[in-house]
Amino acid sequence: xxxxxxxxxxxxxxGSPFQQHALKDINLTINDGEFVGIxxxxxxxxxxxxxxxxxxxxxxxxxxxxxGLVTTAKGVKLxxxxxxxxxxxxxxxxxxxxxxxxxxxxxxxxxxxxxxLELASRVDSAILTVGLPLEIKQRxxxxxxxxxxxxxxxxxxxxxNPKVLxxxxxxxxxxxxxxxxxxxxxxxxxxxxxxxVILVSHSMEDVxxxxxxxxxxxxxxVIHDAPPREVFAHGAALKAIGLGVxxxxxxxxxxxxxxWAVPEVALTLEEARQAIAQAFGERRARA
Amino acid sequence: MSFKQxxxxxxxxxxxxxxxxxDPRTKLLxxxxxxxxxxxxxxxxxxxxxxxxxxxxxxxxxxxPLGMVARGLRPILIILSLTIVLxxxxxxxxxxxxxxxxxxxxxxxxxxxxxxxxxxxxxxxSTSVLTLTTSPIALTDAIEYVLKPxxxxxLPAHELAMMxxxxxxxxxxxxxxxxxxxxxxxxxxxxxxxxxxxxxxKALLPLLIPLFISAFRRADELAMAMEAxxxxxxxxxxxxxxxxxxxxxxxxxxxxAALSALALYVSYx
Numbered sequence: 001x002x003x004x005x006x007x008x009x010x011x012x013x014x015g016s017p018f019q020q021h022a023l024k025d026i027n028l029t030i031n032d033g034e035f036v037g038i039x040x041x042x043x044x045x046x047x048x049x050x051x052x053x054x055x056x057x058x059x060x061x062x063x064x065x066x067x068g069l070v071t072t073a074k075g076v077k078l079x080x081x082x083x084x085x086x087x088x089x090x091x092x093x094x095x096x097x098x099x100x101x102x103x104x105x106x107x108x109x110x111x112x113x114x115x116x117l118e119l120a121s122r123v124d125s126a127i128l129t130v131g132l133p134l135e136i137k138q139r140x141x142x143x144x145x146x147x148x149x150x151x152x153x154x155x156x157x158x159x160x161n162p163k164v165l166x167x168x169x170x171x172x173x174x175x176x177x178x179x180x181x182x183x184x185x186x187x188x189x190x191x192x193x194x195x196x197v198i199l200v201s202h203s204m205e206d207v208x209x210x211x212x213x214x215x216x217x218x219x220x221x222v223i224h225d226a227p228p229r230e231v232f233a234h235g236a237a238l239k240a241i242g243l244g245v246x247x248x249x250x251x252x253x254x255x256x257x258x259x260w261a262v263p264e265v266a267l268t269l270e271e272a273r274q275a276i277a278q279a280f281g282e283r284r285a286r287a
Numbered sequence: 288m289s290f291k292q293x294x295x296x297x298x299x300x301x302x303x304x305x306x307x308x309x310d311p312r313t314k315l316l317x318x319x320x321x322x323x324x325x326x327x328x329x330x331x332x333x334x335x336x337x338x339x340x341x342x343x344x345x346x347x348x349x350x351x352p353l354g355m356v357a358r359g360l361r362p363i364l365i366i367l368s369l370t371i372v373l374x375x376x377x378x379x380x381x382x383x384x385x386x387x388x389x390x391x392x393x394x395x396x397x398x399x400x401x402x403x404x405x406x407x408x409x410x411x412x413s414t415s416v417l418t419l420t421t422s423p424i425a426l427t428d429a430i431e432y433v434l435k436p437x438x439x440x441x442l443p444a445h446e447l448a449m450m451x452x453x454x455x456x457x458x459x460x461x462x463x464x465x466x467x468x469x470x471x472x473x474x475x476x477x478x479x480x481x482x483x484x485x486x487x488x489k490a491l492l493p494l495l496i497p498l499f500i501s502a503f504r505r506a507d508e509l510a511m512a513m514e515a516x517x518x519x520x521x522x523x524x525x526x527x528x529x530x531x532x533x534x535x536x537x538x539x540x541x542x543x544a545a546l547s548a549l550a551l552y553v554s555y556x
Contacts (some may be wrong), residue, residue, distance in 0.1 A: 058468050079476055087474040095471035096465075097496035107493065111476030142500070156475060 001067045001084055001163040001196065003030040003053055010220075022048040023218040028063070030164075030198065035190050037207035037228070038200045040217030041242050046200050047090065049217065050166045053198070054085040060173030067162040071082055084093075085111050086162030090169045092153035093146065101127070101136040101144075101152050108160040126159035127152075131185050154182070158189075165189070171206060183210060208232070208246040208267045216243070232265045235259035248272035255279070300419045305535060306349035307420045311429035313536040317543055318417040324547045325409055330402040335409070337550045341543075342412050349420050359415040362409060367404050374400030410444040425457040430528060445520060453509070461502060468497045 010023040019280065030036055030053075040046045051057040053066050055071040055078040064071045068083055089095065098104035105123045114122060124134060127202045131149040136144070141152050154170065171179040187210055190197045201207050207214060207228065214231045217242045218223035224231045232238070232245045235253050244250070248266040252275060255262050262279045266272035301307075306314075309352075328334045346356055360367075370378035380395030419424070438444050469479070472493045479490050 053476060056473060057452075079478065082474055083476055087471075089467065089474070091470045092471065092498055093495075094501055095468055095475075098495045107477075108475035111478065160476065267380065 002032060003164065004065040005052065006063050006065070008052060008053070008059045008064060010057065011060045014060065020188060021214070026222055028215065028222060028225070030196060032196055033194050034196055035210060035212045036198045037206055037211035038215045038217060039196060039202060039204065039214060041202060045220040046219040047168055049089065050168055050198065050200055053166060054082045054087050055142040055166070056087070065083070083160050084162055085164045085166065086157040086160055088154050088157045088165070088167045088170060092170070093149035093184065095153055096141040098148060099140060100138050101141050104141050104152060105156045105159050108156055112160060122159045122161070126155040129158055129185065129189060130155045131181055141170055147174050149179070150174065151182065162195065164198065166200070168200045169202070171203070179206070186210070204244060204246045225232050228267060229265045298419065299422050300351060300355070301422070302420065306345055306422070308535060309539055310530055310532050311421050311425040312530060313532070314417050314421055315426065315429040315433060317539065318413045320370045320543070320547070321413045322410055324550060325406055328550055330406065331471045331554055334550050334554040335402065337546060337553065338409055342409060342416070342545045344376060345416055349416065351416070351419055354422055356412070356415060356419070358413055363411055364408060367407055370403050370407065371400035372520070374403060389400055411463060425528070427452040427455070428526070428528070433532065439460045457505070461498070464501055465494065465498055469494055
């Protein structure tokens with residue numbers, strides 16, 4: 001399911017005084033099995049961009065091609081496209097509606113026409129995948145905690161067995177533990193099932209540890225598209241657009257400014273610790 | 288897949304034209320008076336021409352994009368065509384223009400239908416110019432002021448105005464929310480557009496239930512936030528933006544009175 005965007009632009013409320021350019025001339029290709037992070041400030045166009053990928057929004061100009069299908073083409077089956085490209089929205093728990101967790105998770109597969117026999121196993125496996133116990137199935141989704149509701153909503157998309165999974169700010173508003181658990185589950189999912197994962201976030205810390213490729217958006221344009229290490233090397237430029245780098249990288253960059261021989265980028269705390277310990281050791285050996 | 292663009296009625300378009308700067312009370316009472324005049328005058332093309340010209344002048348002075356004002360008329364399109372058709376077939380005056388089976392079209396019918404349609408268009412125009420040039424907050428302030436005299440007979444003017452402000456404030460929020468939930472369910476393969484009436488009504492449940500839940504949650508949070516800021520209703524509350532009547536309002540009234548008098552004079556001549 002490769003996804004290809006060519007010269008994609010999108011204008012909100014075209015022709016009215018509220019007209020707004022949300023995307024400008026975006027060229028992007030996402031290949032099978034990639035783990036891509038899309039990062040940018042609020043209003044940078046990242047949510048608009050991901051809605052292009054399953055045909056919920058169609059570009060004002062340019063083309064979006066998913067698995068060889070152009071979303072703007074006439075008579076294209078968007079419903080089947082949406083089953084292949086699962087999209088978990090921001091604050092996904094706001095979409096829950098059914099009387100039980102099981103019924104809510106089954107909503108997507110039922111729309112797909114999955115037979116009853118397979119349905120039960122799909123629901124179970126989706127619930128387990130997001131790290132919830134099966135006992136939760138008969139409970140009302142509205143009596144769960146915020147983090148649990150979010151996971152039920154993600155399970156609802158996973159139950160459709162998408163080949164591409166897009167998550168828009170899946171950890172927004174969760175406590176650190178809930179955040180870590182969800183991110184760990186997403187990483188597992190990518191490793192075990194080999195599906196393409198696109199993670200939208202404004203938190204550098206979250207994406208730094210997870211993704212292989214980082215797309216940085218600013219005012220509707222892609223300004224960086226590279227592995228996180230390369231992107232974070234542009235610390236000052238990222239700060240100029242209000243984004244910044246992970247704390248581990250920031251510490252190293254500040255140390256470098258003071259003449260310490262440490263690498264420019266560290267993605268995790270552990271990596272930074274080792275780099276600093278090494279530099280410290282070298283300096284002591286020289287003294 | 289966007290509702291927002293289609294809703295012009297009740298939308299405010301910020302600006303700094305003379306019409307925007309009028310006291311909201313002036314605009315409220317003037318649109319109300321305009322509608323009264325519209326109903327008092329005897330229908331005639333010259334009269335409606337004068338009133339239409341007044342409306343057009345206001346729209347031009349306010350620098351409203353004509354396309355947007357026209358789009359505000361779209362919701363009444365069905366009523367409009369229904370009125371015209373009903374009048375065409377039910378009026379039996381003037382010359383017979385056309386006869387088919389038991390139906391006959393008289394020239395008077397067409398005239399009547401079109402006149403009534405013009406009246407409806409002017410009516411909607413005046414209200415949409417009011418809401419397009421007046422911020423919802425200013426408008427409810429004006430309504431509160433106008434309703435004040437009825438307080439003596441127990442009308443909760445302030446509470447009504449506050450309820451209206453809140454309702455108006457949350458229309459775009461709820462529309463946005465509805466759009467978001469709709470997209471989320473579409474992404475899960477929901478189908479809102481095909482099937483019979485029952486199937487479609489059922490398909491709306493995954494949209495309506497989350498929408499209601501979030502509306503209640505918002506109401507709860509808002510009530511709490513208002514209480515936390517010591518909101519206790521109207522009596523001792525002062526205004527942040529005090530309404531001020533200026534010379535501009537006087538000019539507007541003079542102009543309005545002149546045009547209405549002219550329209551009335553022409554129609555009863």
